[in-house]
Amino acid sequence: MMKLLKYDLRRNANLLLAVCAVLILCELALILSPAMLEVKLGVIIVANFAAAVIFMINNLRVFDYNIKSVSRRLLPVNTLSYVWASLVYGILNTLALIVIAGGAGLYFLGRLDASFWADAFKLPLYVWIGLALEAVFTTVYGFLMFYVVIALARSITKKGAFWVGLLLFLVLSAVMDWLENLLFGQDSTQPFNMVTFHFESTTGTITHDSLTAVAGWRWFGSFGFELLLSIAFLFVIKWCVEKRIEAR
Amino acid sequence: MDALLKVNGISKTYGKKQVLDGVSFDIGPGRLVGLLGSNGSGKSTLMQIVAGLTPATAGDISVAGEPAGRKTKSLISYMPDRPITESWMKVKDAIAFYNDFYADFDMEKAREMLDFMKLDEKNGVSVLSKGMNERLQLTLALSRNVSLYLLDEPIGGVDPVARGKILDAIVRFYREDSSLIISTHLVRDMERIFDEVMFLQDGRIVLHEEVENLRMKHGRSVDDMFKEVFGE
Numbered sequence: 001m002m003k004l005l006k007y008d009l010r011r012n013a014n015l016l017l018a019v020c021a022v023l024i025l026c027e028l029a030l031i032l033s034p035a036m037l038e039v040k041l042g043v044i045i046v047a048n049f050a051a052a053v054i055f056m057i058n059n060l061r062v063f064d065y066n067i068k069s070v071s072r073r074l075l076p077v078n079t080l081s082y083v084w085a086s087l088v089y090g091i092l093n094t095l096a097l098i099v100i101a102g103g104a105g106l107y108f109l110g111r112l113d114a115s116f117w118a119d120a121f122k123l124p125l126y127v128w129i130g131l132a133l134e135a136v137f138t139t140v141y142g143f144l145m146f147y148v149v150i151a152l153a154r155s156i157t158k159k160g161a162f163w164v165g166l167l168l169f170l171v172l173s174a175v176m177d178w179l180e181n182l183l184f185g186q187d188s189t190q191p192f193n194m195v196t197f198h199f200e201s202t203t204g205t206i207t208h209d210s211l212t213a214v215a216g217w218r219w220f221g222s223f224g225f226e227l228l229l230s231i232a233f234l235f236v237i238k239w240c241v242e243k244r245i246e247a248r
Numbered sequence: 249m250d251a252l253l254k255v256n257g258i259s260k261t262y263g264k265k266q267v268l269d270g271v272s273f274d275i276g277p278g279r280l281v282g283l284l285g286s287n288g289s290g291k292s293t294l295m296q297i298v299a300g301l302t303p304a305t306a307g308d309i310s311v312a313g314e315p316a317g318r319k320t321k322s323l324i325s326y327m328p329d330r331p332i333t334e335s336w337m338k339v340k341d342a343i344a345f346y347n348d349f350y351a352d353f354d355m356e357k358a359r360e361m362l363d364f365m366k367l368d369e370k371n372g373v374s375v376l377s378k379g380m381n382e383r384l385q386l387t388l389a390l391s392r393n394v395s396l397y398l399l400d401e402p403i404g405g406v407d408p409v410a411r412g413k414i415l416d417a418i419v420r421f422y423r424e425d426s427s428l429i430i431s432t433h434l435v436r437d438m439e440r441i442f443d444e445v446m447f448l449q450d451g452r453i454v455l456h457e458e459v460e461n462l463r464m465k466h467g468r469s470v471d472d473m474f475k476e477v478f479g480e
Contacts, residue, residue: 003348011336071332073301075349076321157262242317247301 004077004085008062009092015058020096023051027104037111048101055097059090063147067240068154073247079238083147090143091136141226145172148233155244176229184222250313252277252395252427253298258307260293260451267293269451270307275427277395280441282459282470283431285448286478291431292329294448295400298429299326312395322352327389329401329431331381333373339384340369346388358391361421365413379410386414390421397428403437411437439470447477 009016026047030040063086066072072082149172153165251274260268267290275281285291296302298309300321309316311323333342339362347353362369365383376384386402402418403411411434419441422428432438439445439459447455454477459470466473 006348007334007345010341011334014336069332070301070328071334071345074299074321074326074332076318077349078318243303246303247296 001077001081001084001088004066004072004075004081005088008066008085008089012058012062016055016093016096019051019054020100023047023097023100024103027100031104031107037108041108041112044101044104048097048104051100052094052097055090055093059086059093059143060146060150062086062089064150064154067151067237067245068248070247073241079241080234082241083144083234083237086147087140087143091139094139137223137226141230144230144233145169145176148172148236151237151240151245155240157246180222180225183225251275252279252312253429254310255294255298256308258294258297258309259305260290260297260302261305267451268297268304271448271451271453272307273446273453273456275396275429277427278425279427280422280443281427281429282435282438282442282445283429283448284433284435284445284470284474285431286433289448290451291433291448292400295326295398295429295431296328299324299398301326322350323394324396324398325389325392325394326398327385327400327402329404331373331385333381333384333388335374337373338369339367339371339373339376342373342384342388343369343391346391350392352393354391354393357421358387361387361391361417364417364420379406382406382410382414383417386417390417393423395426397422397426399428399430401432402430403432403434415441435474436469436471442470445470447474449477 027044030043033040035043063082066082066086146169149165149169152168153161156164253275255271255273258268258271259266271290271294283291283294293302297304298311298316300316309320311320314320314323333345337345343355343358343362346358347355365380365387367380367384367387371380373381373384382402386399389397389399399418403414406414415438418428418430430438430442442459444456444458445462446453455473457465462468462470462473468476
């Protein structure tokens with residue numbers, strides 16, 4: 001898996017480094033510019049979002065390449081290695097973006113009203129662990145959902161795999177949302193509510209020392225459901241790669 | 249002698265088009281086999297199925313007694329009919345890629361072959377000519393120590409000088425205890441190296457014979473037989 005990851009990173013190094021460099025330069029230029037703080041913040045958010053979209057598309061292309069290219073399919077590796085390598089690749093890229101965005105965040109932290117964030121840092125450790133786990137699982141689940149759609153679309157030997165993939169994605173998301181809503185009263189686009197935040201505001205301003213967090217168990221059903229779906233996605237991907245997808 | 253490769257009733261269809269129709273044959277160890285057929289006869293599809301790259305519609309394959317799967321990928325070295333190296337790579341990266349993934353890759357043999365093929369490790373893969381690229385693909389495939397080599401059109405589209413060099417490399421560097429299947433329609437250039445040949449026509453094996461028997465029985469070269477079978 002690590003070897004696949006190594007060659008995925010080397011193959012895409014130019015794109016990844018270029019996007020990171022442009023993003024850092026863009027953030028530096030904005031920070032040093034005389035523009036209003038709110039404008040700077042808005043443009044940086046848009047730039048980071050654009051970089052995230054590029055990285056996401058690149059990650060999907062990496063997975064697609066791994067399951068359909070002759071050079072990768074010839075390798076004597078476990079079929080799921082293609083999934084793990086692409087997943088870790090996506091997570092590493094996401095971390096790189098978080099670090100770059102965090103750098104700009106430090107600049108704004110000192111300049112915007114920081115009382116809310118100061119309160120957030122006082123929250124207990126389990127809240128932060130819960131949030132981190134939720135973020136990681138949501139990312140992994142999201143990637144797996146895209147991967148299973150790509151694998152199913154690539155299983156079709158006729159033309160139009162892209163449109164079939166798009167349709168599959170829409171149908172799959174709609175069905176998952178409907179099922180989760182029916183079973184647990186929330187859809188897959190919502191976080192699990194592992195931790196619920198409360199804060200008070202008076203006349204639109206957040207009151208200092210009012211942020212609290214409560215851990216609950218309602219998230220468990222939804223989490224279990226998505227965990228089961230993730231496992232099912234892995235089986236479907238494995239079946240598609242081994243039995244259906246032709247290397248080109 | 250136990251067969252190294254057993255192909256049993258392999259069929260492949262794309263929609264309504266039948267590309268392979270119940271192909272069956274055995275290949276013993278230490279054989280140099282020509283898989284001959286005109287363009288579109290199903291040679292590449294058959295090679296891809298044996299290499300584990302394309303699922304068959306029906307039938308089964310085993311290599312050294314192992315059913316086709318992840319394990320047989322370690323027993324087969326496959327050279328496809330187009331380059332599989334990636335455009336960012338230099339020749340040395342392509343060699344390192346094979347060395348990283350294949351435990352049976354022989355680095356010393358690879359260096360010897362690069363030297364024989366006049367390939368510079370520092371050259372980028374994307375700037376290599378078609379002939380030089382074929383040489384690189386062959387170097388990568390033959391530098392593995394495996395039981396079965398599959399070469400799909402190794403001299404397709406290259407000039408006569410490069411053809412000669414590639415054929416010399418095949419004869420010089422292939423392991424005699426292993427078997428080698430070469431698919432081609434350029435029969436005259438290659439028939440001198442084959443122990444046996446298979447003619448694939450419209451997705452079926454219409455002839456599978458030792459080259460020596462073929463010459464004795466019919467008194468003709470493989471190339472003449474090929475023209476007779478595939479002549480329109």
